[in-house]
Amino acid sequence: MTRHSDPTQVQLTADGRLKHFLTTEGLSKDLLTEILDLADSFISTQERAVKKVPLLRGKTVVNLFFENSTRTRSTFELAAKRLSADILNLDIARSATSKGETLMDTLWNLEAMYSDMFVVRHADSGAAHFIAEQVTPGVAIINAGDGRHAHPTQAMLDMLTIRRHKGTLEGQTVAIVGDILHSRVARSQIHALHTLGAKEIRVIGPATLVPKEMEELGAKIYFDMEQGLAGVDVVIMLRLQKERMSDALLPSEGEYFKLYGLTEAKLALAKPDAIVMHPGPINRGVEIDSAVADGDQSVILNQVSYGIAVRMAVMAMAMSGQAAEQAAQKNESQETTGDDA
Amino acid sequence: MSTFTITRAQLMDPSQGLNELSDIIIEDGVISKISKAGSTEPSSHQFDAQNTLLLPGLIDLSCHINSIVSETRAAARGGVSLLCTQPNSKPIVDTPADVSSIQQASDQANNSQILPLGALTQGLEGDQLANMVSLKQAGCIALSNARAPIKNALVLRRIMEYAKTHDILIMLTAEDHDLSANGKMHEGPTANRLGLAGIAEVAETTALAQQILLVELTGCRVHFSQISCARSVEMIKAAQDKGLPISADVAIANLLYSDCDVNGFDSTFHVQPPLRSEQDRKALLAGINDGILAICSNHQARDIAAKKAPFAAAEPGMSTLDSWLSMMLTLVAKGELELNSMINACSILPAKILGLEAGLKEQQQANLVIVDQAADVCFGADDLASIGKNNPVLGEPLKGKVCLTLSYGCEVFRA
Numbered sequence: 001m002t003r004h005s006d007p008t009q010v011q012l013t014a015d016g017r018l019k020h021f022l023t024t025e026g027l028s029k030d031l032l033t034e035i036l037d038l039a040d041s042f043i044s045t046q047e048r049a050v051k052k053v054p055l056l057r058g059k060t061v062v063n064l065f066f067e068n069s070t071r072t073r074s075t076f077e078l079a080a081k082r083l084s085a086d087i088l089n090l091d092i093a094r095s096a097t098s099k100g101e102t103l104m105d106t107l108w109n110l111e112a113m114y115s116d117m118f119v120v121r122h123a124d125s126g127a128a129h130f131i132a133e134q135v136t137p138g139v140a141i142i143n144a145g146d147g148r149h150a151h152p153t154q155a156m157l158d159m160l161t162i163r164r165h166k167g168t169l170e171g172q173t174v175a176i177v178g179d180i181l182h183s184r185v186a187r188s189q190i191h192a193l194h195t196l197g198a199k200e201i202r203v204i205g206p207a208t209l210v211p212k213e214m215e216e217l218g219a220k221i222y223f224d225m226e227q228g229l230a231g232v233d234v235v236i237m238l239r240l241q242k243e244r245m246s247d248a249l250l251p252s253e254g255e256y257f258k259l260y261g262l263t264e265a266k267l268a269l270a271k272p273d274a275i276v277m278h279p280g281p282i283n284r285g286v287e288i289d290s291a292v293a294d295g296d297q298s299v300i301l302n303q304v305s306y307g308i309a310v311r312m313a314v315m316a317m318a319m320s321g322q323a324a325e326q327a328a329q330k331n332e333s334q335e336t337t338g339d340d341a
Numbered sequence: 342m343s344t345f346t347i348t349r350a351q352l353m354d355p356s357q358g359l360n361e362l363s364d365i366i367i368e369d370g371v372i373s374k375i376s377k378a379g380s381t382e383p384s385s386h387q388f389d390a391q392n393t394l395l396l397p398g399l400i401d402l403s404c405h406i407n408s409i410v411s412e413t414r415a416a417a418r419g420g421v422s423l424l425c426t427q428p429n430s431k432p433i434v435d436t437p438a439d440v441s442s443i444q445q446a447s448d449q450a451n452n453s454q455i456l457p458l459g460a461l462t463q464g465l466e467g468d469q470l471a472n473m474v475s476l477k478q479a480g481c482i483a484l485s486n487a488r489a490p491i492k493n494a495l496v497l498r499r500i501m502e503y504a505k506t507h508d509i510l511i512m513l514t515a516e517d518h519d520l521s522a523n524g525k526m527h528e529g530p531t532a533n534r535l536g537l538a539g540i541a542e543v544a545e546t547t548a549l550a551q552q553i554l555l556v557e558l559t560g561c562r563v564h565f566s567q568i569s570c571a572r573s574v575e576m577i578k579a580a581q582d583k584g585l586p587i588s589a590d591v592a593i594a595n596l597l598y599s600d601c602d603v604n605g606f607d608s609t610f611h612v613q614p615p616l617r618s619e620q621d622r623k624a625l626l627a628g629i630n631d632g633i634l635a636i637c638s639n640h641q642a643r644d645i646a647a648k649k650a651p652f653a654a655a656e657p658g659m660s661t662l663d664s665w666l667s668m669m670l671t672l673v674a675k676g677e678l679e680l681n682s683m684i685n686a687c688s689i690l691p692a693k694i695l696g697l698e699a700g701l702k703e704q705q706q707a708n709l710v711i712v713d714q715a716a717d718v719c720f721g722a723d724d725l726a727s728i729g730k731n732n733p734v735l736g737e738p739l740k741g742k743v744c745l746t747l748s749y750g751c752e753v754f755r756a
Contacts, residue, residue, distance in 0.1 A: 025534075104649055124651035125536040126606035134649075147653065148536030184536055213533035 019321035023150040024192040038313035056085035059116040079311035125149035140318040155188030157310040170197035178238035204228035350390035355681040356700035370750020398422025398708035400691035404640035413452035415727035417754035420666035422708035428460040429487035435460035437479035465489040485512035501561035515549035527600040565589035569614035571624030592639035608655035642729020660729030670741030707750040716742035
């Protein structure tokens with residue numbers, strides 16, 4: 001039986017470099033800042049006519065999506081291509097596991113193809129962490145969303161968005177509104193905001209969608225949106241899934257919008273220069289009014305373009321962390337052989 | 342006549358207030374004489390138990406077993422004399438024929454002997470009563486629905502009334518399956534951090550409240566298997582104080598671990614009932630130290646593939662039989678569990694619940710275990726007789742080494 005270790009530490013090399021990217025939890029401020037700085041530098045390359053950099057040339061990246069997601073998968077694909085990697089898209093949701101193959105079988109098959117990196121999305125919390133512990137050393141795992149647990153690249157692109165629009169994350173008051181319970185994005189954002197020095201993190205929604213344990217992650221709970229938005233610098237709206245009504249978590253989209261939908265009137269309670277974010281895809285008229293989504297304070301489309309840069313950054317960093325670790329281990333084993341001789 | 346003598350054993354039996362250095366003579370599987378150490382003539386077939394404890398054999402109120410030979414051997418290694426097997430095996434134990442095939446296999450295996458639990462409902466489906474009297478006549482010591490849901494309160498009421506009519510002991514798990522639906526671990530800060538769907542305390546306590554009220558109505562004798570919450574201990578105690586014919590046990594996993602142990606997504610800790618908070622763990626230990634609760638192994642061997650998956654997708658269950666007594670003695674060594682309470686909880690109380698002879702007395706079948714309480718032990722995967730290596734203590738230092746186990750007078754394990 002594999003004994004699983006602390007999920008926050010599995011992603012680091014012995015000397016604290018990123019080798020997988022599984023969660024924003026437990027990563028240092030320096031490391032998160034390094035991701036943002038590198039992503040920033042990639043944004044400028046994205047504006048050039050020739051967008052490619054050769055950091056992952058000769059490497060094979062496999063997009064392993066056990067859950068369908070066109071958008072996240074496309075941005076990872078673009079990010080890998082702009083790093084000059086070869087990319088393979090596997091739509092597992094419709095193939096192997098539905099034929100009874102276990103996750104481990106799938107993994108062993110893919111390893112046999114000598115891949116260097118798996119970008120994993122899976123409906124089970126902890127799936128990326130599980131795969132990171134099972135894969136051959138040297139293969140990097142990037143978490144593209146696991147259950148309700150973490151979606152660290154989304155959280156980091158949100159941090160980048162805030163930093164680029166607000167100059168810094170320090171001292172910001174950030175409200176996250178909506179379905180916190182089911183949101184891997186919210187959990188990853190809270191950890192990252194906390195580490196990067198946000199002044200206050202608020203989560204806003206009804207008790208059916210906001211677990212009281214969020215307070216232990218350092219967030220302040222508001223059931224009343226007007227109170228929750230008062231004086232905030234950043235408003236992050238979360239997508240509301242249709243299933244929430246049939247699961248008896250909410251009465252209707254209409255009542256939800258009335259209480260927690262972001263309208264111009266509610267946004268006026270935030271600071272005048274507050275920005276509005278959304279991980280997408282947005283439900284107009286359900287969690288956000290069109291006027292706000294398309295308004296001056298909305299930075300939703302900027303988030304999408306920063307997404308590629310952030311994914312390039314973590315892919316490059318994890319690959320280089322893996323390479324450094326492999327080299328260190330090779331040196332170590334050579335030294336051992338030397339001693340024996 | 343075969344005679345077996347155990348000499349110089351520190352015999353402990355809290356049911357009789359015994360704690361003395363003793364010699365025991367066993368003739369044809371029956372304890373014929375218990376006397377002060379040194380008073381027995383040397384015999385050819387003798388076991389010197391110096392510096393060890395001799396306890397009444399462990400009686401496991403709940404384990405889940407498919408492979409009888411390997412798992413009863415694991416039980417013998419763990420100091421278990423008798424074990425109640427849940428009916429959710431393959432096949433489900435809901436007919437007398439299923440019962441006799443288990444009994445035969447248990448006889449043949451010649452390890453710790455099985456006391457089979459029969460199903461309360463046909464196919465464990467929760468709606469039609471199994472042939473409860475026939476199952477009892479076939480040798481089921483009690484009937485249980487494992488953790489499968491009983492359709493509704495009406496069916497449960499009927500089960501209790503019918504069981505009461507025929508003096509059948511029933512074992513129930515307290516779980517509201519609507520409230521626990523899709524849950525993978527205890528609802529609390531760890532579940533929230535890991536993004537795993539939680540099983541709230543009320544999933545257990547609302548069901549328990551309903552079941553206790555139905556016991557009050559029907560007068561049926563009910564044993565609650567594997568309670569996991571502090572609140573449940575209070576409820577059990579209050580009901581017992583009221584004079585209701587109920588008892589309860591706790592799985593060893595819930596005494597050793599809490600929801601914090603799930604932190605690394607380790608699927609070994611994916612169990613039912615879930616590991617609760619540290620406060621619950623403490624309350625369960627207090628319930629045992631107060632003599633209210635029994636301890637069961639709730640052993641469930643899983644193959645490697647069943648556990649080698651992300652936490653939520655891994656099958657629940659923990660393999661505990663091989664290490665059960667060592668796990669408990671480790672809690673004793675840590676000062677969390679009193680030795681007398683431990684013996685009461687894993688042998689005396691289970692015997693009383695099942696209507697068996699409790700403790701160690703002359704003219705009783707020899708069900709006993711000799712254990713070196715102070716010995717350090719560490720289990721590796723290859724040390725386990727169980728086919729399930731999903732045991733969280735592998736590689737961990739524990740206290741207490743089982744030296745000898747007798748089941749119905751037969752030597753089933755000797756270290």
